Amino acid sequence: MEIIKQFELSKEYLESLRQAIESEDLNFIRETLDGVNVADIAALLDELSMDEAMYVMRVLDDQLSADILTEFEDATQLRILKELEIPEIAKLIELMDSDDAADILNTYSEREREEIISYFEDKVKSDQILDLLRYDEDTAGGIMAKEFIRANKNWNVVQTINEIRRQAENVNKIYSIFVVNNRQQLLGLVSLKRIVLAAEDTKIEDIYEEEVISVPTHMDQEEVAEIMRKYDLESVPVINAKKKLVGRITVDDILDVMREEAEEDMQAMTGISDTVDEYDSVIKLTKARLPWLLIGICGGLLGAGFIGFFEEGLSKVTALAFFIPLITATGGNVGIQSSSLVVQSLANKSIFDDSLGKRFLKVLLVAVLNGLILATFVFGVVVFIYHNEVAFALVVSIALFSVVLLSSFMGTITPIVLDKVGVNPALASGPFITTANDLIGLAVYFLIAISLLNI
């Protein structure tokens, strides 16, 4: 990574920082961290012990400490907040952007929240934050910020620039200025570029764009992300039921939303039931993994009972047991492939639904083709390499073909059903599908064996 002023985050620097903390060399700490990006400082403090990190944060100025606290991963944030007194917490939170402040306050109980906010010196800020706390965390209202520039349509360019000047300290990034009427309802927006190029007495009314995409407070954050991606927006205004402009979501928050959602899907697909990472405790990691493993185990135990029914047949044709893993593994693989394609197409919703019938026909055709190729291959190996009887090889091949068909169907239908009832369809791609397909595969295999081998 080449960065023009790249921060030298070497093990050597980390060592000298530790020494400076030890010897309370405040100047070294302040000077070497001056001008370093907060994201880099946060990453650096993450490498220190809690006491060392707290020491550095107290040495730096409050605004910088607040910014660093915002950058930390949730777990680190919580650990640091636990070390601080309520007035200290209030001081830092008050210096944050309203959306980050609300995120942190959401981790406290209602009583603690009120106590923290009671220490705020800025009444406007506390009102803004109390407003944000009313919204569900995963909605547009929950991720929006109160910091944005709003211009009345009757203003001219100079008045608007004055408003930008007045807000310059609060609003870090200005992409567009939102235009409202006297009732604060959103009418449109005007880009900063247009403000720069317009004459001073130009009325906002005459230069703003009416075609503006906005989102309601209650919209799910994933949908907001998809709209911003689709329409290439760097910020989007949030409006309430009365069309009043109440906040703004910027694209940097959306990048985080997208990463979160991708991780959530991946965890759902791989059977981890809680959002965890490597740094969580052994107990938490174990608890997150256990539920799905237990479901798999129960499936396996059911499967054992099931095979037990066919004990007689199995003791006559022991070779039947050899191909159990082949059948169950293929069922699982085909099921996961199918559901992953459906999950993907559910995420990229087209506006008009393709007819379900047409979709299933295609799934069926792909399954038939795959099934035929795989079954033929397995038939050949079982007869010519493992030297089994043709009748036996037929049982394995037909069972395999049927399992490919059934698993494709299951893998396609499960995520669609989950999506319809409002459950994350990615869950279907995980252990659930695999377990169900194991059982279906075993049933098909032994039923075909019984019918064809007369055992």
Added chain:
Amino acid sequence: MEIIKQFELSKEYLESLRQAIESEDLNFIRETLDGVNVADIAALLDELSMDEAMYVMRVLDDQLSADILTEFEDATQLRILKELEIPEIAKLIELMDSDDAADILNTYSEREREEIISYFEDKVKSDQILDLLRYDEDTAGGIMAKEFIRANKNWNVVQTINEIRRQAENVNKIYSIFVVNNRQQLLGLVSLKRIVLAAEDTKIEDIYEEEVISVPTHMDQEEVAEIMRKYDLESVPVINAKKKLVGRITVDDILDVMREEAEEDMQAMTGISDTVDEYDSVIKLTKARLPWLLIGICGGLLGAGFIGFFEEGLSKVTALAFFIPLITATGGNVGIQSSSLVVQSLANKSIFDDSLGKRFLKVLLVAVLNGLILATFVFGVVVFIYHNEVAFALVVSIALFSVVLLSSFMGTITPIVLDKVGVNPALASGPFITTANDLIGLAVYFLIAISLLNI
């Protein structure tokens, strides 16, 4: 979705559009689509037949057609381009932003590319695009655009605004102005907000920020995405080896990169070897799924051969066969969970590597805990519900415990190794891990059975 001027993309409108095409009612088409967002028009045309869509695009003005073409999914884009003559293609591509133009030209052979570019009327544009075509598509150079505002550090604010005015038509979105020296080397940037608030005779030199994050042309696009996410950037300058400013990447392109990468990971994890979606042909879908299924099948066949070795033991204790699915499924589930956690932590790289030893110790502890709980549970069920002998239940439980341990280890080590040798570690979470774990599980199970049951 509440959008202030929401386009009514109803089935009724689609019908009336079809009728207008039929009756060649150009006014209806132009008027109803006037002011509609290009992303919406593209989605609409996707619902029409190729002939109908082509008709609409030819009716609309060239700039709008070029924008619509940019918005289409790759497959639709290709189909439409095939219908056009080279001069028509050149006209549309010339009207696109340089990065979109280069993306499309990259789908042509070198000879076709040269022919298309020979029709360009704007020499600057063709030079820009030829420059972009030199870079690998998945790198910063491959996704950057040539449209950006650059100011010499010796300019004042008025000169800079004049440059913005001069470029206003070419550069749609201006976030920051990049500051360069006389040799066009990147020195820093100045935000548009600062330009708005500064006095006219202020020198750029006096207001620009030197701490600017830039990326080199050869950086992988995924890394660029991670940098923009981490540092909350809406645009990032791209520099060449001589530190010369050569392009800019905006965050809207990064949102697309992130979606692509997430889809790629999901497909890798679920064993789909080619980037496909539901709309691809049956043959293409089959081909994308077959390789991994075949690997799974080969694993299953090997497993069959493997169990065959233990035929004698199996015919003595048929019940051993009952628990094969339990063992293989648990191995698969544990392996996928472990690898998914590692893949996630590889994606969110911390700056200093956690020591491998510490990481494995934790994995081991979680595995031991999960393994003990699961094995105890299974022991209970096998003895008290299935009424098997204690010795037999011990075999199943010990095998299960060992499989949980081994699969955790395999699931942790495989993605790390793949990442080290430069392969996408998400591949490890898919059928590869599952197949390997099936075989390991079988081996452990039968070896323990032989040792403990004396068969």
